[in-house]
Structures are given as C-alpha cells and as structure tokens.
Amino acid sequence: RKEVEQDPGPFNVPEGATVAFNCTYSNSASQSFFWYRQDCRKEPKLLMSVYSSGNEDGRFTAQLNRASQYISLLIRDSKLSDSATYLCVVTKAAGNKLTFGGGTRVLVKP
Amino acid sequence: GAVVSQHPSRVICKSGTSVKIECRSLDFQATTMFWYRQFPKQSLMLMATSNEGSKATYEQGVEKDKFLINHASLTLSTLTVTSAHPEDSSFYICSASGGTAISYEQYFGPGTRLTVT
Numbered sequence: 001r002k003e004v005e006q007d008p009g010p011f012n013v014p015e016g017a018t019v020a021f022n023c024t025y026s027n028s029a030s031q032s033f034f035w036y037r038q039d040c041r042k043e044p045k046l047l048m049s050v051y052s053s054g055n056e057d058g059r060f061t062a063q064l065n066r067a068s069q070y071i072s073l074l075i076r077d078s079k080l081s082d083s084a085t086y087l088c089v090v091t092k093a094a095g096n097k098l099t100f101g102g103g104t105r106v107l108v109k110p
Numbered sequence: 111g112a113v114v115s116q117h118p119s120r121v122i123c124k125s126g127t128s129v130k131i132e133c134r135s136l137d138f139q140a141t142t143m144f145w146y147r148q149f150p151k152q153s154l155m156l157m158a159t160s161n162e163g164s165k166a167t168y169e170q171g172v173e174k175d176k177f178l179i180n181h182a183s184l185t186l187s188t189l190t191v192t193s194a195h196p197e198d199s200s201f202y203i204c205s206a207s208g209g210t211a212i213s214y215e216q217y218f219g220p221g222t223r224l225t226v227t
Contacts, residue, residue, distance in 0.1 A: 043203050043218040044154065087153065096142070096207060098216060100153040 001026055004090050004101035013078045013108045020074040021104045023088030033064055033071050036087040038103065044087055047073075078108045112138045114206050116219035123194055124227055130190045131222045133204030139184035140206035144216060145177075148201040160187050194226040 006023045013019045025033075033050035048055065050062040050071050061074040075082055088101035113136040123129050133143055142161050146154040158174075160166040160181035168174045178190040187206075191198055201223050205216040 041201070041221075041223070043221045045218070046215075096216070097144070097156060097159065098205075099156075102153045 002102070003027060003099050004088055006086075006088050006101040006104045008102055009105040009107075011104065011106045013075075013082075013106060015078060015080060015108055015110050017078050018074065018076050019078060019106060020072060021086070021106075022070045022072045023101050023104075024068075024070045025088075025090045025099075026069070027090070027092065028066075028069060030069075030090045030092065032091040033062075034089040034098075035060075035062055035071075035073050036089055036100075038085045038087055040085075044100075047086070075106070078106075080108050080110065082106060083108045112136075112206070112208070112217040114140075114204065114217045114219040116202075116204055116222050118222060119220060120223045120225075122225045122227060125195055126193055128190055128192045129194055129224060130188055131202055131204075131224075133187045133189070133206065133219050135185045135206040135208070135217070138206075138208045138217075140187070140208050141184065142207045143181055143187040144205045144207070145179060145187075145189050146203045146205070148203060148221075154203060157189075191224065194224070196226045199224055199226045 035047040036044040037047045038044040048057045050064045054063045059076045063072045085103040085105045087103045089098050115134045117132045145157045148154045157172045158166045158168045160179050166179035181187040203221040204219045207216045
C-alpha cells in the first residue's frame with residue numbers, strides 16, 4: 001500500500017463550479033500535511049498547509065481527518081488557471097522529509 | 111519566498127556519460143537539500159537528503175554510487191548521474207530547507223529534465 005494515495009483523475013470541472021477531492025495516508029504518526037500544485041513540466045509549488053481545525057485560503061479549503069487518515073481539498077468558483085495536478089504531501093514522523101501522493105489532475109473547462 | 115535555482119534546466123546526453131546537475135539556494139543558507147526524481151505521470155520520489163558538509167542519506171533502492179551527491183556549501187548541492195542510461199531519463203528536482211528540524215518548509219528548484227539517448 002502506498003504511503004499517500006490520491007485519485008489520479010482527471011476531474012473535469014466546468015468553470016465556476018466547485019470540485020473536491022481527498023487524499024489518504026497510511027502512517028498514523030504523520031505530523032504535517034500540505035497541498036502542492038504542480039503545472040505540467042514544472043516544479044511543485046506549495047498551495048497551502050493543512051491544519052487540524054481545517055483552513056481556508058481564498059477559494060481553497062483544506063480539511064484534515066486524523067481518525068480516518070485523510071485530507072481533502074475543495075476549490076470553489078473554479079478558474080481556468082486552477083487546471084493543474086494537485087499533490088498531497090505528508091511529512092513522516094521524524095525529520096522533514098516530504099512524502100508525495102501521485103497527484104490529482106484537475107481540468108477546468110470553459 | 112526563497113529562491114532555488116537549478117542548472118541546467120534541460121540536458122540531453124549519450125548513454126554511458128555522466129551528467130552533473132547543480133542546485134543553488136540564492137537568498138538563504140540551505141542546511142538541508144533534497145533530491146527528487148519524477149517519471150512521466152508519476153509523483154515525486156525522494157532520492158536522497160543531503161546536509162551541508164556531510165554524506166548524503168539515500169532512500170532505499172537508490173544507488174549511491176550511481177547518483178553522487180555533494181553538498182559542499184550552504185548554497186550549493188550537486189547531483190551527478192554517473193554512466194547514465196536511458197532508464198535514468200527523468201525530471202530531477204531539488205529542494206532546499208534552511209529551517210530547523212521542526213520547520214518543514216522546502217523551496218523547490220525549477221527542475222532539470224534529463225534525456226539519455
């Protein structure tokens with residue numbers, strides 16, 4: 001079983017719609033959680049950290065469910081520029097190594 | 111945010127040759143640098159972690175004699191792919207962290223696309 005699993009998609013989203021997807025992690029001792037965004041043939045860029053109480057950054061909302069070991073990302077009012085691969089990232093219990101999920105591809109269409 | 115550069119951005123080499131990739135932190139001191147590899151349609155896989163002035167720690171399955179990592183200064187780490195083969199063709203990305211052990215923020219370089227013919 002992979003340490004971090006994501007639905008690869010693609011999620012085809014009409015412009016202006018809401019899309020949400022999850023990521024599950026296997027290590028219950030995982031400490032920190034992030035969503036990164038990666039555009040085609042580019043490096044990943046930090047989108048947002050995910051806090052236990054859930055957090056929002058503009059149109060993006062992230063949630064953490066430790067009991068079920070998953071995190072989620074919700075994008076409201078999708079823009080064409082939101083088309084990208086969203087990577088779920090988890091840190092291991094010790095140190096600051098990042099473990100990446102396989103990514104969820106989102107395609108926003110007019 | 112902090113800036114990390116990589117050079118070259120793209121390289122094509124012949125099978126059997128060696129390729130060196132540089133990763134530089136431009137505006138901060140990177141105590142730790144990480145090297146990742148990403149094959150098409152797959153996620154980033156950590157290859158190794160390097161701390162300035164000490165030997166790199168390689169992930170399981172990564173050959174340390176094939177992927178030589180040097181982190182000689184707080185702003186520069188290099189990855190040398192020795193005797194490259196077509197299966198080494200991939201997107202190599204470095205990241206740098208200047209924080210303490212409790213700081214998880216990493217800054218990624220723009221990546222190097224290696225093609226071995």
